[in-house]
Amino acid sequence: MRAAYDIIIIGGGVTGAAIARELSRYKLKIALLEKEAELAFGVSKSNSGIIHPGTQNPPNSLKGRLCVQGNKLTKQIAKELGVDFKEVGELIVIFNQADLTRLLEIKKEAEELGVGGLRIVDRLWLRKHEPNLNPEVYAALYAPTAGIISPYRWVYDLAENAARNGVEIFLEHKVIDIRQSGSLRLNAAASRFEVLCSQGNREVNSQVSLGAKYIINAAGLYADEISGMVGINDFTIKPRKGEEFILDKKREYLSNHIIFPLPSPISKGILVIKTSDGNPMIGPTAQEIEDKEDLSTSDEGLKKVLEGAKRMIPSIDENDIISYFAGLRPTAGKDFIIRHEDKAPGFINVAGIQSPGLTSAPAIALMVTNLLKNNGLKPRKKWFFQKYRQRTIHLFDIPFNKTKELMKEDPSYGEIVCRCEMVSAKEVRDAIKRGARTLDGIKFRTRAQAGRCHGGFCTTRIMKIMAEELNIPLTEITKRGEGSEIVKENRDSRTA
Amino acid sequence: MAAAVAAQKAGVKDILLLERDQYLGGILNQCIHTGFGLHHFKKDLTGPEYADRFIKQIEAIRDIEVSLKSFVVRLTKDKILTYLKPGKLEEIKAKALIMATGCRERTREMTHISGTRPAGIYPAGLAQKMINIEGLLPGKEVVIIGSGDIGLIMARRFTLEGAKVKAVIEIQEKTRGLIRNVVQCLEDFSIPLYFRHRIAKIYGKDRVEKVLVENTVNGETFELPCDTVLISVGLIPENELIEMACVEIDKKTNAPVSKEVNKCSIEGIFVCGNSYKVYDLVDNVTRDSVKAGQMAAEYLKGLK
Ligand SMILES: Cc1cc2nc3c(=O)[nH]c(=O)nc-3n(C[C@H](O)[C@H](O)[C@H](O)COP(=O)(O)OP(=O)(O)OC[C@H]3O[C@@H](n4cnc5c(N)ncnc54)[C@H](O)[C@@H]3O)c2cc1C
Ligand SMILES: Cc1cc2nc3c(=O)[nH]c(=O)nc-3n(C[C@H](O)[C@H](O)[C@H](O)COP(=O)(O)OP(=O)(O)OC[C@H]3O[C@@H](n4cnc5c(N)ncnc54)[C@H](O)[C@@H]3O)c2cc1C
Numbered sequence: 059m060r061a062a063y064d065i066i067i068i069g070g071g072v073t074g075a076a077i078a079r080e081l082s083r084y085k086l087k088i089a090l091l092e093k094e095a096e097l098a099f100g101v102s103k104s105n106s107g108i109i110h111p112g113t114q115n116p117p118n119s120l121k122g123r124l125c126v127q128g129n130k131l132t133k134q135i136a137k138e139l140g141v142d143f144k145e146v147g148e149l150i151v152i153f154n155q156a157d158l159t160r161l162l163e164i165k166k167e168a169e170e171l172g173v174g175g176l177r178i179v180d181r182l183w184l185r186k187h188e189p190n191l192n193p194e195v196y197a198a199l200y201a202p203t204a205g206i207i208s209p210y211r212w213v214y215d216l217a218e219n220a221a222r223n224g225v226e227i228f229l230e231h232k233v234i235d236i237r238q239s240g241s242l243r244l245n246a247a248a249s250r251f252e253v254l255c256s257q258g259n260r261e262v263n264s265q266v267s268l269g270a271k272y273i274i275n276a277a278g279l280y281a282d283e284i285s286g287m288v289g290i291n292d293f294t295i296k297p298r299k300g301e302e303f304i305l306d307k308k309r310e311y312l313s314n315h316i317i318f319p320l321p322s323p324i325s326k327g328i329l330v331i332k333t334s335d336g337n338p339m340i341g342p343t344a345q346e347i348e349d350k351e352d353l354s355t356s357d358e359g360l361k362k363v364l365e366g367a368k369r370m371i372p373s374i375d376e377n378d379i380i381s382y383f384a385g386l387r388p389t390a391g392k393d394f395i396i397r398h399e400d401k402a403p404g405f406i407n408v409a410g411i412q413s414p415g416l417t418s419a420p421a422i423a424l425m426v427t428n429l430l431k432n433n434g435l436k437p438r439k440k441w442f443f444q445k446y447r448q449r450t451i452h453l454f455d456i457p458f459n460k461t462k463e464l465m466k467e468d469p470s471y472g473e474i475v476c477r478c479e480m481v482s483a484k485e486v487r488d489a490i491k492r493g494a495r496t497l498d499g500i501k502f503r504t505r506a507q508a509g510r511c512h513g514g515f516c517t518t519r520i521m522k523i524m525a526e527e528l529n530i531p532l533t534e535i536t537k538r539g540e541g542s543e544i545v546k547e548n549r550d551s552r553t554a
Numbered sequence: 555m556a557a558a559v560a561a562q563k564a565g566v567k568d569i570l571l572l573e574r575d576q577y578l579g580g581i582l583n584q585c586i587h588t589g590f591g592l593h594h595f596k597k598d599l600t601g602p603e604y605a606d607r608f609i610k611q612i613e614a615i616r617d618i619e620v621s622l623k624s625f626v627v628r629l630t631k632d633k634i635l636t637y638l639k640p641g642k643l644e645e646i647k648a649k650a651l652i653m654a655t656g657c658r659e660r661t662r663e664m665t666h667i668s669g670t671r672p673a674g675i676y677p678a679g680l681a682q683k684m685i686n687i688e689g690l691l692p693g694k695e696v697v698i699i700g701s702g703d704i705g706l707i708m709a710r711r712f713t714l715e716g717a718k719v720k721a722v723i724e725i726q727e728k729t730r731g732l733i734r735n736v737v738q739c740l741e742d743f744s745i746p747l748y749f750r751h752r753i754a755k756i757y758g759k760d761r762v763e764k765v766l767v768e769n770t771v772n773g774e775t776f777e778l779p780c781d782t783v784l785i786s787v788g789l790i791p792e793n794e795l796i797e798m799a800c801v802e803i804d805k806k807t808n809a810p811v812s813k814e815v816n817k818c819s820i821e822g823i824f825v826c827g828n829s830y831k832v833y834d835l836v837d838n839v840t841r842d843s844v845k846a847g848q849m850a851a852e853y854l855k856g857l858k
Contacts, residue, residue, distance in 0.1 A: 474638055543761070
């Protein structure tokens with residue numbers, strides 16, 4: 059056994075990262091295990107990025123309660139960590155008077171959950187505040203506390219702060235088995251669990267085992283498999299696919315709010331979304347599928363999304379689409395499953411974290427902390443918890459005179475690498491220092507390659523910086539980890 | 555470069571040439587095949603050779619100041635431009651401005667090709683840069699989408715580099731490229747070219763594994779295993795800067811709305827080369843860019 063921990067968190071998505079950050083307040087030895095090359099490469103990278111206000115959830119559901127609390131906590135923690143959280147507000151629109159009853163019901167349900175500031179707005183208000191909206195919209199429910207955040211930067215910054223406070227993060231550590239020591243009595247020194255991981259590098263596939271007193275299972279789409287490893291098999295995770303389409307930043311002010319239709323029983327419908335990077339987005343679809351790795355988009359998905367979005371904003375144009383992706387919601391029935399497993403003492407499931415999981419994450423973290431406390435853990439707060447984090451610098455969101463100043467410190471702020479999003483060599487190097495190891499990791503952190511030319515211009519430039527900073531050959535640089543190498547051969551080194 | 559030289563010859567004394575790359579020449583630097591200069595120099599040159607002839611001229615002219623690694627990030631309608639270079643952020647005002655910012659490639663995303671998004675899907679120009687400039691081979695079993703000149707030339711390049719080009723897929727009924735390129739780049743190497751076909755789906759988790767090809771006439775499909783998909787589906791003039799300055803832009807082509815070659819809706823801003831419209835031949839880019847230099851010189855005389 060390599061080392062023993064008080065707590066092992068399995069899964070480095072937003073759930074795992076938020077839990078890690080919350081628990082890092084305490085004097086505990088904590089490890090976070092993630093099978094991918096970087097954090098946030100699971101569900102947390104492909105979603106709508108909305109911090110929901112707490113509307114559209116059943117009144118007595120767990121996710122309903124956690125969503126409302128999560129919205130408030132996200133706002134506060136984002137400030138502490140220097141992450142952009144924009145409270146843009148949302149509108150749920152209806153097209154005829156008959157739907158007003160349902161809209162009022164949604165309002166009442168949300169108010170019972172504690173959502174504040176809700177009101178019905180009429181055509182006149184909409185014309186003034188949302189000029190591109192279909193004039194046939196009859197009225198809308200306005201929820202001012204809805205916000206947007208960059209989901210991956212959120213995960214990276216939560217995790218960075220957790221690491222700063224002592225959490226150990228292990229990437230390319232895939233949990234393949236968990237063994238329980240027979241004794242159920244918690245002895246201060248002994249681990250109750252032995253967590254077996256296969257480690258990184260496919261060729262030199264090695265295994266390690268780590269000991270833990272408590273395990274928190276936040277493995278997203280694979281939470282059922284992890285739970286099965288301790289003999290808890292009473293739920294399965296079914297993926298529900300959502301395809302999303304991103305529009306050119308030139309259309310940033312297509313809408314001023316996030317726009318929803320009336321929700322259906324399984325989804326919130328096709329939305330017009332604002333993203334924290336400025337690009338509008340339309341989607342997502344909702345389709346039950348079998349394969350947990352199927353992230354493909356489809357012609358039908360595009361058609362459905364365009365239809366849905368154009369119904370609300372008719373001027374949306376297919377030619378404005380610059381990118382698209384699919385994400386899989388990890389569903390286990392209708393609600394989240396967050397509980398201590400009495401049959402496997404010390405094991406906490408955090409499963410079925412479908413939407414609004416991004417919003418709920420900090421509230422889930424508090425709930426998990428309480429579950430730990432109620433099940434034998436007596437954590438003591440650290441004397442000093444570093445709750446702040448210095449804001450990451452992005453040239454695209456600071457004024458030119460600030461850029462000028464920065465350049466005096468480091469001239470490479472003036473070396474532009476990505477032409478579409480204006481990202482400098484310095485920002486790319488910083489991203490690598492903060493943990494980026496792949497081209498996608500650089501993209502998520504800096505936006506380089508995320509603009510309209512899709513890396514046509516900057517890919518080779520970024521690869522060279524990575525090779526230099528990480529001291530690896532160009533042939534080892536990947537898009538998102540082992541197996542996704544960008545190039546097959548380096549001619550220069552072959553002839554050399 | 556052609557516009558700068560022509561403007562100087564027409565009497566302009568104070569010319570600044572801004573280039574974001576570390577060398578002059580633009581896209582020509584990665585076009586190591588021949589076929590450049592047949593009209594202008596009456597010689598069959600490679601791209602870098604063609605560029606080099608202009609670089610030598612520029613170097614010999616004192617009135618032209620070259621600033622490399624200089625990235626223009628903002629332009630106003632009063633011709634004030636802001637550029638970044640290592641260690642510097644400059645704001646300058648031009649009396650006349652010639653925009654020769656070239657073009658970018660249309661992407662997979664703009665053509666809405668369904669499927670997954672693994673490594674191995676590249677714009678053809680990026681693959682060209684990787685091979686010709688960086689010495690990197692992006693893939694070994696290649697399917698190319700689009701039969702324009704860049705797609706055709708890359709089919710030959712990959713073959714010469716020892717990769718297998720499985721097919722070129724073209725949705726139209728004929729090629730947009732030069733006939734000489736179809737013969738010299740595909741037929742000479744027995745690379746199949748499918749007209750009226752499209753890629754219906756890309757498969758693969760980490761790296762491209764195969765594509766689904768669909769006959770657009772009868773809907774029949776077949777699969778082609780491959781590790782790389784090159785996207786060569788056209789070019790778009792790069793005009794975000796003049797758009798920022800509120801120059802009127804044609805939304806379909808991304809070129810400036812224009813009544814006369816090199817002109818746009820703002821007096822004193824001239825647009826030439828691939829940013830004015832996408833050209834097939836560099837000789838024609840040179841011809842019209844010379845005109846742009848002269849037009850700018852005329853305009854400046856008119857100001858006095
Ligand atoms: C299309 C779409 C749109 C959405 N929009 C929103 C929204 O706007 N607002 C909102 O609040 N929510 C939204 N959601 C929901 C939200 O994205 C998820 O609830 C949230 O990201 C789940 O995070 P997670 O950390 O639980 O899962 P994940 O991010 O998947 O994290 C789990 C991690 O565990 C790792 N893992 C799995 N197995 C193992 C193993 N054996 N060993 C080690 N590591 C392992 C995975 O690689 C993964 O990184 C959306 C979801 C989708 C699909
Ligand atoms: C793959 C390919 C094959 C070709 N083959 C042939 C052939 O065989 N024969 C032939 O005759 N023609 C061929 N052509 C066509 C011809 O080479 C090009 O049309 C021509 O070179 C374009 O020149 P340009 O100056 O307009 O654009 P570019 O060469 O693209 O120059 C634009 C320059 O502007 C710079 N720039 C852009 N934005 C900024 C900014 N914001 N700040 C600072 N600098 C900026 C760029 O870095 C670049 O150097 C080919 C073209 C391609 C792409």
